Amino acid sequence: MGKQINVALVGNPNTGKTSVFNQLTGLTQKIGNYPGITVEKKEGVTKISRILTAHILDLPGTYSLNASSLDENIVIELLLNKNHKDYPDVVVVVSDIENLKRNLLLFTQIKDLGIPTILAINMADRMERKGIELDIPQMEEQLKTKIALVSARKKTGFDELKKHIKNYSLLPTTPCCNVSSIDKSYFDKLQQTYPEQERYKLWLLITHDANFGELDRKTIASRNGLPQKTKDEIKKLQHKEVVARYQFINGMLKACFKQDLNLAKGMRAQLDKVLTHPVWGYLVFFVILLLIFQAIYDWSTIPMDWIDEGFAYLGQWVKLNLPAGMFTNLLAEGVVPGIGGIVIFIPQIAMLFLFISILEETGYMSRVVFLMDKSMRKFGLSGKSVIPLVSGTACAIPAVMAARNIENWKERLITILVVPFTTCSARLPVYLIIISLVIPDEHLLGIISYQALALMAMYIIGFGAAIAAAWIANKSLRVGTRSSFVIEMPDYKLPIFKNVGLTVVDKTKAFVVGAGKIILSISIILWVLASFGPSDTFGNARKNVQAEMASTDPMPQGVDMEQRIASYKLKHSYMGIMGRGIEPAVTPLGYDWKIGIALISSFAAREVFVGTLATIYSVGSDNQITIKERLAGEKNTATGKPLFTLASGISLLLFYAFAMQCMSTLAIVKRETNSWKWPLLQLFLMTGFAYLTALIAYQLLNL
Amino acid sequence: MTVADLKKGQKAIITDSSARDIPLKLLEMGCLPGNEVSLLHIAPFSDPMYLTMNDTHLAIRKQTAALIEVELED
Numbered sequence: 001m002g003k004q005i006n007v008a009l010v011g012n013p014n015t016g017k018t019s020v021f022n023q024l025t026g027l028t029q030k031i032g033n034y035p036g037i038t039v040e041k042k043e044g045v046t047k048i049s050r051i052l053t054a055h056i057l058d059l060p061g062t063y064s065l066n067a068s069s070l071d072e073n074i075v076i077e078l079l080l081n082k083n084h085k086d087y088p089d090v091v092v093v094v095s096d097i098e099n100l101k102r103n104l105l106l107f108t109q110i111k112d113l114g115i116p117t118i119l120a121i122n123m124a125d126r127m128e129r130k131g132i133e134l135d136i137p138q139m140e141e142q143l144k145t146k147i148a149l150v151s152a153r154k155k156t157g158f159d160e161l162k163k164h165i166k167n168y169s170l171l172p173t174t175p176c177c178n179v180s181s182i183d184k185s186y187f188d189k190l191q192q193t194y195p196e197q198e199r200y201k202l203w204l205l206i207t208h209d210a211n212f213g214e215l216d217r218k219t220i221a222s223r224n225g226l227p228q229k230t231k232d233e234i235k236k237l238q239h240k241e242v243v244a245r246y247q248f249i250n251g252m253l254k255a256c257f258k259q260d261l262n263l264a265k266g267m268r269a270q271l272d273k274v275l276t277h278p279v280w281g282y283l284v285f286f287v288i289l290l291l292i293f294q295a296i297y298d299w300s301t302i303p304m305d306w307i308d309e310g311f312a313y314l315g316q317w318v319k320l321n322l323p324a325g326m327f328t329n330l331l332a333e334g335v336v337p338g339i340g341g342i343v344i345f346i347p348q349i350a351m352l353f354l355f356i357s358i359l360e361e362t363g364y365m366s367r368v369v370f371l372m373d374k375s376m377r378k379f380g381l382s383g384k385s386v387i388p389l390v391s392g393t394a395c396a397i398p399a400v401m402a403a404r405n406i407e408n409w410k411e412r413l414i415t416i417l418v419v420p421f422t423t424c425s426a427r428l429p430v431y432l433i434i435i436s437l438v439i440p441d442e443h444l445l446g447i448i449s450y451q452a453l454a455l456m457a458m459y460i461i462g463f464g465a466a467i468a469a470a471w472i473a474n475k476s477l478r479v480g481t482r483s484s485f486v487i488e489m490p491d492y493k494l495p496i497f498k499n500v501g502l503t504v505v506d507k508t509k510a511f512v513v514g515a516g517k518i519i520l521s522i523s524i525i526l527w528v529l530a531s532f533g534p535s536d537t538f539g540n541a542r543k544n545v546q547a548e549m550a551s552t553d554p555m556p557q558g559v560d561m562e563q564r565i566a567s568y569k570l571k572h573s574y575m576g577i578m579g580r581g582i583e584p585a586v587t588p589l590g591y592d593w594k595i596g597i598a599l600i601s602s603f604a605a606r607e608v609f610v611g612t613l614a615t616i617y618s619v620g621s622d623n624q625i626t627i628k629e630r631l632a633g634e635k636n637t638a639t640g641k642p643l644f645t646l647a648s649g650i651s652l653l654l655f656y657a658f659a660m661q662c663m664s665t666l667a668i669v670k671r672e673t674n675s676w677k678w679p680l681l682q683l684f685l686m687t688g689f690a691y692l693t694a695l696i697a698y699q700l701l702n703l
Numbered sequence: 704m705t706v707a708d709l710k711k712g713q714k715a716i717i718t719d720s721s722a723r724d725i726p727l728k729l730l731e732m733g734c735l736p737g738n739e740v741s742l743l744h745i746a747p748f749s750d751p752m753y754l755t756m757n758d759t760h761l762a763i764r765k766q767t768a769a770l771i772e773v774e775l776e777d
Contacts (some may be wrong), residue, residue, distance in 0.1 A: 064731045102759050105731055232723075239721065242730045246757075268760075278747040370762045374748040383751070407726070484726040484767060489753060489760040 002051030006086055007165060010075060010110060011094035012103050013061035014363070014490040016122045018042075019152035020094050021058040022498055031506050043086075048166050057086055063102070065109040065204060066238060069404060076208060079113055080201055090116045090168035092161070096123045097132060098491060100257065104249045105242070107143070108177040112200035116171040117145055118164045124149040124157060131260035139256045144172045153496055175200065177248040182240040186227065193223055207234055268491050275367045285368055289390075292355045293459070296393075296425075300347035301432075307347075311340030330527060338523030338611050342516040345607065348425050350508045352394035357503040361495035369487055379467055380474025381418075382411040382485060389415075389466065392422035393459075395511060396665045400672055407486070410479040416672055417682060418469045420665055421658070423462035426607040430656050431458050433610055437632055438649030461657050514664065522604050523611050526597070529575035537572040541565050589655065589691070590648030590698040594634075602661045609656070647701035651694040658690035704775070706740060706754065706768035714741040715773035717756075722770040733757020734771060 011017040021029070025044025042058040059078065060071035067073045078084055079091070091110055095103030100121065111117050127134070127149075140147050146164040150157030164171075180187035180199050190202045197215075205215055206229070220226070229237070274280045315336040322328040359365045365387060373383025384406045392399035399419045406412035423431075432455070439454045537544065545561070545568050570576050579593030586596040598612040613631060634643040660666070666679040673679075709715060720734045733756050734740075743760070744753040750765040 063728055066727055066731070068726075068728065099759055101757065102731075102733060235723070235727070236721075238727055239730060242727075243735055246733070246735060272744060272753075276744045276746070276753065282747075366762075370744075370746050370751060370753060373762075373764070374746055374750045407728075484724070484729075485751065485762075485764045486726060486729050486732065486767075487762050488732070489762055491760070 002053060004053045004055055005089040007054045008057045008059055008088035008091050009094055010059050010091055011061060012063050012106060014488060015094050015096040015103060016152050017061060017094040018058060019496055019499055020120060020122055020150065021056065022502055023152045023155060023158060025056055048162050052166060054165060064106055067208060071404065076204060080204060088115060090118060090165060092118045092120050094120050094122055097121055097127055098130060101249055101253060105245050108245050108248065112175040112198065114173045114198045116168045116173055119143060119145055119147045120161055121147060121149050122152055125151040125154045133258040135256040142252045144174060144176045146171060177245055179241050179244050182237055182244055189226055193226060266491065271492050276370055281371050295351050296348050300351050303347040304344050307344045311336060334524050334527030338520050342512055344429060345425055346508060346512060348428065349394060349511050350504050353504045353507040356391055357500045358495050361499060363490040363492045366487055366489050379470040380411065380414045381470050382406050382408060385415040388419050389422055392419045392424060395424050396420045396662065397668050400668045407484050410477065413479065413673065414470050414473045416669055417473055417678060418466040420660055420682060421462055421466035421469060423459050426605060427656050429607060429610045431455060431653060434649050434652055437644040438646050458653060458657060465658060522601055522608050526601060526612055530570060530573050533573040538569060541569045589694045590651045592643060604663055606656060606661050647698050650701060651698035654697050655690045655694040658686055658693060660686035704773060706771040706773055707765050709742040711742055711745060714739060714776045716776060717771060718774050719772035725767065725770050732759050732761055740773060
């Protein structure tokens, strides 16, 4: 085992920083969270030489060290804190060739911190096509560093980058651009007070409210003899800093950067003409949405059916082939249906993340933001809310996090509040099963399936509710905010297969593991609750049923007898007792106590619904049938009529469309808004509204 | 005149970007006096505006654009 060094990748968004990271680390990468916050932390390992390995950290994309968001704070907190365990031995600033000028702003800032810093210029394969020539030796001299021209797409230049990383200790650590000239006397005083620190580091400490370990703003501010700066003065100085850095960069590029614009070719202008067009732009967006929905409903139902049947078979197999007993029952009735309830989501989640990551990779998403901004603003949202709302159809958790890109706090808050209304993939199995039970399998005019229409209607209801809720929130929330909206419109690129593939695998894995833990533990708890009960009723089930039947039915026999015992047992299990306790609350909506239990357990996560019903109904049932067949045969214990009718089905659909039934989403909203107020508001308002609409729907349809 | 007054395809030079409500991020992207700005596209309902500024392509809202003073290029 040789030596290991820490390397941090820093760069602007859209520079292909993550592609460079993927190229360096491949499958060694791990994705986790920074402690206490939900910013994604990507790290991996790469071999630099025979005796040297590098731990590579992919820091969140940022335009500068003047952090204005949680993600950007991560970057400066790491770079300013020498005691941090990930503090880099060397920083690689990833820049792209076309926005070199802007990317160098961040480079000069990091260079001022006294850390060895390498410049990696990505997308070098595009230089020729764009007519660009660079004088690398002169740039290296002026920037006081080593430069590697790389192309993540063509996989070139990585040997050179690794060579520079290997020789990191030879890199000069002096600043390349002297920004203390913006207020010389002030910076001199800072330096005198803390002679051992870099000037620019002290300046960042003063201008940021973040956790830097050894030194912070308050300590510096309380030192005697340092003149205090007001907020306005600081902003003016930051403005001056940007100007000073660009002066240096422009001077250098004038000598080192040549572009023959006659040679520059690109698809941007032609594509933008169509994709941001007031008519064609919307049409293309609509067609893309349609394609995504088609893929999710139509194409992914095929593997989902296999998974459903496969798990029904597996449960049966476990029961038949393992020695009978408690453990086999737990496996066959609790664990297997529970896991099946998670695995069935994989095709859809993967499909959705596939599309979303392609839309992001190609640069198309920014065009959608641009097109939608004005109309979204009428509802208190931002064009940038489109990404969370579209991601919300996969899962509200990444969607709530995606709202971070929205600069305006009120727009961001409203987006977070309404995202849970969009039809997430966890609602989908509930919808699919109920629709197939209560909507006739017939076709309108012989072509359009009523069931497909019903599913589409559920999506429209979800989006409609989100937009309506946003409008109401916009009118009623009093949140002081300054509006600012800046979005980069990156050049169009073909997606890199490796990036898309890794995103799909990572996100799907995160979903399955995260949701899986909850679903699995809940299905085990439910199985236990359904399989045990008080001894005087549950324990004496056979005797009690025999006694009860002796008075009504003189000849109780065989199968009928066993079924009655099973249903008696379920009714008198701990779960049955709880279910009947809440029955008065759910009867007006058309449900029986079993659905009541499924509703309650759905508050952990909606996708638990189907699994719960599967567990409830498979306890004591020997038939090898799918969940759907079982539900169709179920009778309402109170009325004796079929349980799933049009009225109770619609009522259930509406309840699931509106209710806030996801603890993980509530936890994320709490973290993102830093208060319990907003998640609790969502929980009570959404669920109350769901109860009311389900009640009205059932009572009207049941007239 | 300001960026908000530009017509599609027009080019101008930024003369002042010191208004307090211009976000620092926009300055860092190159919204500084002396740099060229040109209007590429306007979204439906005339907002937001798709610009190039200092070779960066970006979109901002009209209310921010109205804070950036420019002079048309001849």
